[in-house]
Amino acid sequence: MHVMIRVxxxxxxxxxxxxxxAILSTAEDVEVVAEAGDGHQAVELTRRHRPDVCLLDIRMPRLDGLQAAAELARTAPETAVVMLTTFSEDEYIAGALGSGAAGFLLKAGDPRELIAGVRAVAEGGAYLSPAVARRVITHLDSGTLGKRATARARTDELTDREREVLALVGAGLPNAEIAARLHVVEGTVKTYVSQILARLGLKNRVQAAILAYEAGLVRDGE
Incomplete structure (x- = not known):
């Protein structure tokens, strides 16, 4: 029996x-529990239904997706937020990552990405549309999202095990898979991730993944 992911x-x-x-309905483990037509309504319905995942369009009336994501990060942190948009410009990517979103999907992407992204963030992971991921990695390689030396200095504060966990987070693995690789229980991984975020002053796993790339803990292609 599938554990239903409430969206x-x-x-x-x-x-x-x-x-x-319609796309989500093809996944046996995904259920849309509510729909909203603007950002304000999305926040209110998320507080009421407490879904596992909230898919937010970036451009919406009353409260846009970025503002709604930031509000949900404060008031409903147990709900993972995924930004869904037609735009792939850098400012939207930066805004989404800075707002506390755990994922970023393009509406023009492969429908399978939508289901994969929902599953990934529901399991505690992070997900970037491949097109977005390539853009982020390109910026990291060019140094525009931070200098490697600075990132390495930050990660040097971590223990060897914490750096190992951070590298796997950077590779986009959910907690269950990290636990299997490290031969520990999933609860231990959750504790490590929480400690890493707290020690490094990061909002979420996406920011942790970016730092892992900046520090050279994850190689392109992993």
Whole structure:
């Protein structure tokens, strides 16, 4: 029996919501529990339904997706936020990552990415659309998102085991898979991740993954 992943879908376009719902309905372990037409409604419905994942369009009336994501990070941190948008410009990516989102998907992407992203963040992981991931990695390689020396100095504060966990987070692995690789229970991994975020002053796993790349803990292709 599947453990159902409860999803809230927020987009101001009814047809887009219908299309996303149709894609998610093909996954036996995903259930859309509510829909919202603007950011304010998305926040209210998330507080009411407490879904595992909230899919947010970036451009919405009343409260845009980035503002809604930041609000949910404060008031419903147990719900993982994934930004869903037609835009791939750098400012949107930076804004989404800075708002506390655990994932970023492009509406023009492969429908399988949508289901994969929902599953990944529901399991405590992070997910970037491949097109977005390539853009982020390119910036990391060029140094525009931070200098490697600075990142290494920050990660040097961690224990060897914490750096190992951070590298696996950077590779996009969920807690269960990290636990299997390190031969520990999943609860131990959750504790490590919480400690890493706290020690490094990071908001979420996406920011941790970026730092892992900056510090050279993860190689392109992993």
């Amino acid at each position: 809230l879908l927020a987009d101001d376009e009814t047809m887009i919501r219908a299309g996303v719902r």
